[in-house]
Amino acid sequence: MTATTREPRTEPLQAPDPPRPGDGEGDRLGDEAAKLRSRASIPVDRWFQLAGAALMGIGVLAIIAGWYGVAHTARQWRQTPYVLSGGVLGLALVFVGAFAYFAFWLTRLVESTQRQTAVLERIEVALTGARRETDDESTVVADGILHRASCPLLAGRAGLAAPTGKEKGLRACPVCEPPV
Numbered sequence: 001m002t003a004t005t006r007e008p009r010t011e012p013l014q015a016p017d018p019p020r021p022g023d024g025e026g027d028r029l030g031d032e033a034a035k036l037r038s039r040a041s042i043p044v045d046r047w048f049q050l051a052g053a054a055l056m057g058i059g060v061l062a063i064i065a066g067w068y069g070v071a072h073t074a075r076q077w078r079q080t081p082y083v084l085s086g087g088v089l090g091l092a093l094v095f096v097g098a099f100a101y102f103a104f105w106l107t108r109l110v111e112s113t114q115r116q117t118a119v120l121e122r123i124e125v126a127l128t129g130a131r132r133e134t135d136d137e138s139t140v141v142a143d144g145i146l147h148r149a150s151c152p153l154l155a156g157r158a159g160l161a162a163p164t165g166k167e168k169g170l171r172a173c174p175v176c177e178p179p180v
Helices: 028-035 043-072 076-128
Strands: 141-142 147-149
Touching: 043 076
Parallel strands: none
Antiparallel strands: 141 147
């Protein structure tokens, strides 16, 4: 066996010359950043699903462990820690997991409803040939409150006037939130 020794580096380390605009090389930082692979992110609703499933599973395991501890102990003072840590904590974990899974389910339900509404609106436009006009930019004044023309609080009301700009003390409607 022979030992090889490496001589220390004597020449100074130098950074590469920065690219000049005419060299054809682009921004080095941009090029390197483009090479980085972006991390696949998991949507928030999927996190709720995973957390809910994990917490419910851990809660059920805690309840089973608590039951096992109580079932194999004859003394009541030895059973109390099993009931508290296994039963009550396990039940709390099951409820928190169920609420997290419910949040996931509710998010999926809302997304599905929005997709169905969009499809139905496209079908309506295709069948009638006319697009429903919603003039959200026009505003009206009613009883000293500025509303959008499509505000649900104004349904069936008469005596609405367009704002002239001379009104003082106009408040914005809290429902339709018009631009003031």
